[in-house]
Amino acid sequence: MSRNGxxxxxxxxxxxxxxxxxxxxxxxxxxxxxEIRVDEQGVSIDGNG
Structure with missing residues (x-):
């Protein structure tokens, strides 16, 4: 293989x-x-700010 290659x-x-x-x-x-989650414990909302 050449140098350029x-x-x-x-x-x-x-x-x-x-x-x-x-x-x-x-x-x-x-x-x-x-982030909104719905599970056995209910609804939870997590925000990043």
Whole structure:
């Protein structure tokens, strides 16, 4: 494999890692601010703020 091909593979892997990191961060930030649960104990509402 030529050096340019190796650099291309490394660049693609780095882009994939950065993209996955951004995706994971956005998924964590997209959590709802209010959680409503209905169970045997009744209704409970939890808020993040």
């Amino acid at each position: 190796l650099y291309a593979v490394i660049a693609i892997l780095l882009i994939a890692i950065v993209g996955f990191g951004i995706y994971s961060y956005q998924q964590q930030q997209a959590r709802p601010g209010v």
